[in-house]
Amino acid sequence: MGENLTIDSTVTCDVLVIGAGGAGLRAAAYIGEQRPGTKIIALTKVVSPQKSHTTTAQGGMAAVDPKDPIDKPIFHMFDTWKGSDCSADQNVIKKVCELGWEEMVWLERHGMHFSRTEEKRIAKRPFGGHMLNFGETKAFRACYEASRTGKGIMDTVWNESLKHGVTFIGQCVATELLFKEDTCVGAIIFRFPDGTFSAILAKTTIVATGGNAKMYLVTSNCRGNTGDGLALTLDAGLPVMDLEAVQFHPTGMVGPGILASEALRGEGAILRNKDEEPFMERYAPTAKDLAPRDLISRAIITEFREGRGLFHEGHKAHHVWLDLRHLPKEVHEKKIQEVSSFFKRFVGVDPEKDLCPVTPTAHYQMGGIPTNEFGEVQKDPQTIVPGLFACGEVATASLHGLNRLGTNSLLELITMGRVIGDKVVEHLKDAPEPEGPPSDAGHIVFNQFSTYLASQGTESFAKIRDTLQNLMMEKVGIFRTEKHLLEAIEKLKELREKAQHIPIGTTSLKANQNLWQIWELNNLITVSMVIAHGALARKESRGAHFREDYPERSAEFDYHTFVYMPEFDKITFGKRPIDMSIFEAKGEHFELFDYIERKY
Amino acid sequence: MPDTYNITLEISRYDPESHLSWVQTYQVEAGGILRFVDVFRKINDEQDPTLAWASSCEHAQCGSCGIMVNGKPLLACELLVREAVDQFNTHTFRIKPITIAPVLRDLVVDLEKAYDRVHAAKPYLMKPAPAPPEGDEYRISPETLETYVEATQCINCFCCATACISSHHHFLGPNAMMSNIVRLMDPRETEKKERMDLLYGESGVYRCHTARACSFVCPKEIDISHFLALGKEGKF
Numbered sequence: 033m034g035e036n037l038t039i040d041s042t043v044t045c046d047v048l049v050i051g052a053g054g055a056g057l058r059a060a061a062y063i064g065e066q067r068p069g070t071k072i073i074a075l076t077k078v079v080s081p082q083k084s085h086t087t088t089a090q091g092g093m094a095a096v097d098p099k100d101p102i103d104k105p106i107f108h109m110f111d112t113w114k115g116s117d118c119s120a121d122q123n124v125i126k127k128v129c130e131l132g133w134e135e136m137v138w139l140e141r142h143g144m145h146f147s148r149t150e151e152k153r154i155a156k157r158p159f160g161g162h163m164l165n166f167g168e169t170k171a172f173r174a175c176y177e178a179s180r181t182g183k184g185i186m187d188t189v190w191n192e193s194l195k196h197g198v199t200f201i202g203q204c205v206a207t208e209l210l211f212k213e214d215t216c217v218g219a220i221i222f223r224f225p226d227g228t229f230s231a232i233l234a235k236t237t238i239v240a241t242g243g244n245a246k247m248y249l250v251t252s253n254c255r256g257n258t259g260d261g262l263a264l265t266l267d268a269g270l271p272v273m274d275l276e277a278v279q280f281h282p283t284g285m286v287g288p289g290i291l292a293s294e295a296l297r298g299e300g301a302i303l304r305n306k307d308e309e310p311f312m313e314r315y316a317p318t319a320k321d322l323a324p325r326d327l328i329s330r331a332i333i334t335e336f337r338e339g340r341g342l343f344h345e346g347h348k349a350h351h352v353w354l355d356l357r358h359l360p361k362e363v364h365e366k367k368i369q370e371v372s373s374f375f376k377r378f379v380g381v382d383p384e385k386d387l388c389p390v391t392p393t394a395h396y397q398m399g400g401i402p403t404n405e406f407g408e409v410q411k412d413p414q415t416i417v418p419g420l421f422a423c424g425e426v427a428t429a430s431l432h433g434l435n436r437l438g439t440n441s442l443l444e445l446i447t448m449g450r451v452i453g454d455k456v457v458e459h460l461k462d463a464p465e466p467e468g469p470p471s472d473a474g475h476i477v478f479n480q481f482s483t484y485l486a487s488q489g490t491e492s493f494a495k496i497r498d499t500l501q502n503l504m505m506e507k508v509g510i511f512r513t514e515k516h517l518l519e520a521i522e523k524l525k526e527l528r529e530k531a532q533h534i535p536i537g538t539t540s541l542k543a544n545q546n547l548w549q550i551w552e553l554n555n556l557i558t559v560s561m562v563i564a565h566g567a568l569a570r571k572e573s574r575g576a577h578f579r580e581d582y583p584e585r586s587a588e589f590d591y592h593t594f595v596y597m598p599e600f601d602k603i604t605f606g607k608r609p610i611d612m613s614i615f616e617a618k619g620e621h622f623e624l625f626d627y628i629e630r631k632y
Numbered sequence: 633m634p635d636t637y638n639i640t641l642e643i644s645r646y647d648p649e650s651h652l653s654w655v656q657t658y659q660v661e662a663g664g665i666l667r668f669v670d671v672f673r674k675i676n677d678e679q680d681p682t683l684a685w686a687s688s689c690e691h692a693q694c695g696s697c698g699i700m701v702n703g704k705p706l707l708a709c710e711l712l713v714r715e716a717v718d719q720f721n722t723h724t725f726r727i728k729p730i731t732i733a734p735v736l737r738d739l740v741v742d743l744e745k746a747y748d749r750v751h752a753a754k755p756y757l758m759k760p761a762p763a764p765p766e767g768d769e770y771r772i773s774p775e776t777l778e779t780y781v782e783a784t785q786c787i788n789c790f791c792c793a794t795a796c797i798s799s800h801h802h803f804l805g806p807n808a809m810m811s812n813i814v815r816l817m818d819p820r821e822t823e824k825k826e827r828m829d830l831l832y833g834e835s836g837v838y839r840c841h842t843a844r845a846c847s848f849v850c851p852k853e854i855d856i857s858h859f860l861a862l863g864k865e866g867k868f
């Protein structure tokens with residue numbers, strides 16, 4: 033198999049960034065700035081890095097100015113630890129929270145158009161789970177650019193990368209990681225426009241391919257978030273970590289699941305059930321509508337189950353209301369203008385006058401490629417893979433553990449992007465020139481592509497996709513049970529088999545969207561399998577992972593789950609301890625960084 | 633309420649292998665609330681897996697999905713079937729790729745090439761002002777920001793450039809030129825000379841005839857021609 037497919041060209045560089053989103057390009061910009069002349073190539077599936085999914089992030093990016101008289105980095109660290117349900121790594125929490133403000137200033141000084149206060153400073157707003165004085169009252173911590181914070185960040189890191197001469201290759205996918213012995217030496221890419229394969233050989237490779245929630249029917253994720261980076265990593269025999277931790281954002285717009293940012297609730301929006309009762313008061317008496325996402329998503333599903341939800345006829349979906357009617361006109365027009373316009377455009381309601389229908393939407397992958405606190409990819413908890421780094425949503429260091437607080441992801445992208453940049457600059461000092469591609473280069477992708485291209489089968493792409501998306505939503509979603517997870521795993525095996533027999537529309541390699549999507553669908557099935565197995569193994573409830581048959585957190589599971597799946601359904605597990613270094617340092621307030629109870 | 637429509641899409645197709653172009657007609661029964669990207673997906677699912685079309689965010693935030701519908705450049709992810717029927721007063725839609733870059737297949741154009749124009753406008757701060765004496769971020773008042781913030785919302789969908797009669801050959805194009813103007817208005821940029829050269833050079837703002845087609849089609853409702861007019865006046 034694969035005899036007709038060949039590597040059409042070979043390119044060499046110092047740094048290959050697989051995924052030119054916020055995280056990947058923060059690293060690239062840093063390297064370009066610190067080490068002029070470094071040859072950096074950054075890949076993206078879309079036409080320009082500017083169109084990466086980071087650009088759609090709305091609400092804000094958390095960062096505490098160490099000089100702030102009210103807020104303190106230690107409160108931020110505590111919130112992140114508590115929000116993670118005691119499963120994030122404290123060395124990473126400390127590093128990221130301490131670096132946040134510096135990075136915020138970097139972005140601003142490099143041209144980001146933050147919203148401003150009357151004092152001409154960067155404007156900040158409250159966000160779920162971010163509190164002052166260890167959980168007392170809401171903190172103004174999320175720095176924002178109207179409801180376009182992600183766009184501001186994406187534009188800035190893209191611009192800076194451009195300025196420092198980074199080469200962008202758009203409309204391509206990395207399809208296989210390349211190794212010589214244990215060292216990563218680059219990747220094979222497939223280019224959409226002309227259908228050619230290139231080997232890109234690099235001294236350093238950074239995987240930053242973003243999220244993967246497209247296996248869920250209702251999701252805030254973009255079309256290309258199909259878990260490619262995770263699938264590539266698994267194919268290479270490397271582990272992924274904590275994939276069972278999938279975040280459902282409580283307020284997706286009914287229908288496609290477009291995000292209605294938490295910033296809305298930060299500005300004062302209230303969730304209401306069918307009786308228009310502000311039900312979050314019952315579930316989280318202190319934090320109410322600004323409780324963390326996992327808690328609110330479960331509250332909404334509970335409202336549905338107990339008959340207090342509503343049903344949207346047009347979209348045939350259950351929902352609750354988000355009430356924005358009482359917010360000042362000024363807020364509607366200036367601070368949340370974009371999101372408001374989405375409701376008008378995509379749902380046909382006017383948030384100034386009408387209640388808005390919302391439902392939980394699959395939003396964020398807390399787990400990912402395991403790295404140490406420097407972004408170096410791990411092959412087991414003690415060993416790193418030379419030459420390979422990962423950052424952004426696809427990676428897990430882990431700042432979020434099993435649950436992420438809003439605005440902490442953008443923060444992670446830019447801080448960890450820079451941390452990795454630092455490491456890479458150091459690594460480049462004595463990294464050897466890449467020689468030719470390894471002799472077996474292409475064996476994985478050529479196998480896959482030739483199967484898809486040769487398929488004479490009768491399976492329907494749409495049917496497999498729809499079945500997958502419904503299955504994951506129902507059985508591997510917000511509430512999970514052993515029975516459902518086992519059913520899901522069986523079904524996934526079936527879907528995987530079927531996905532090898534989808535008839536191809538055209539065998540031309542040029543701009544063949546059909547081929548590209550079949551490859552993506554297979555990645556989604558692969559990643560879904562790992563999510564389901566991880567969820568089955570974690571017989572407890574923690575953060576976003578909720579098992580109805582094991583509804584409590586259990587000390588037995590105070591660790592990260594490593595999963596290896598070099599071949600489909602050939603699973604092995606590993607464990608990584610949770611880093612407790614803040615607690616162990618026994619500094620001020622250390623006792624709050626123990627395995628504490630999580631109440632809002 | 634039964635909110636379905638029987639619509640006819642006449643889609644321009646192009647096959648990069650044979651270099652053949654043709655128009656293909658698809659009949660689709662679609663819910664009024666579907667976006668045009670959903671309709672294309674429906675065609676892929678039910679009728680023709682080979683039809684190629686572009687999108688990413690699918691909620692008007694990234695500018696990947698520009699197409700021409702009955703002569704108007706717009707975002708396919710933002711146009712609902714119900715509104716299309718109202719707005720164009722028809723059930724038949726002639727759909728073409730946007731004209732700003734070469735077609736790769738069907739409705740997918742090589743926007744990577746179009747982006748060269750934006751790169752040429754150097755959208756970054758070329759020479760940032762010295763760090764603010766008070767430390768931390770530059771101090772910018774909400775009033776100053778307000779004068780140019782609208783232009784920063786551009787997502788480079790190239791709808792304006794497609795509509796612009798001047799932009800194909802000599803003019804860098806409305807969106808690219810606007811990104812230069814944003815930095816001229818940005819108090820943090822000190823490289824004014826090179827920016828002014830860009831503004832008034834060979835491919836500069838004098839190529840614009842102020843016909844305002846750009847402002848009319850912009851899905852982000854940016855008044856592009858207002859910013860270009862500021863550019864012509866050189867008042868920042």
Ligand SMILES: Cc1cc2nc3c(=O)[nH]c(=O)nc-3n(C[C@H](O)[C@H](O)[C@H](O)COP(=O)(O)OP(=O)(O)OC[C@H]3O[C@@H](n4cnc5c(N)ncnc54)[C@H](O)[C@@H]3O)c2cc1C
Nearest residue numbers: 051053054055077086091092206242260424425439441442
């Ligand atoms: C709607 C929405 C709103 C959000 N709002 C917030 C917020 O307010 N605050 C916050 O902190 N977080 C927010 N998040 C989360 C946050 O935006 C994301 O986690 C983050 O932007 C991911 O950034 P990234 O750089 O890891 O990936 P991305 O920006 O998604 O970039 C990934 C890049 O990798 C490329 N890529 C993928 N696969 C391949 C491949 N096989 N080959 C080559 N390239 C590939 C993609 O094309 C893209 O260029 C939001 C998320 C969503 C979806």
Ligand code: SF4
Nearest residue numbers: 786787789790792850
């Ligand atoms: S100015 Fe408007 S129409 Fe033009 S590229 Fe930007 S967003 Fe698109």
Ligand code: SF4
Nearest residue numbers: 796840841843844846
């Ligand atoms: S106003 Fe200028 S930029 Fe806008 S469409 Fe007309 S000629 Fe083009």
Ligand code: FES
Nearest residue numbers: 688690694695709
């Ligand atoms: S797909 Fe992003 S704007 Fe249409």
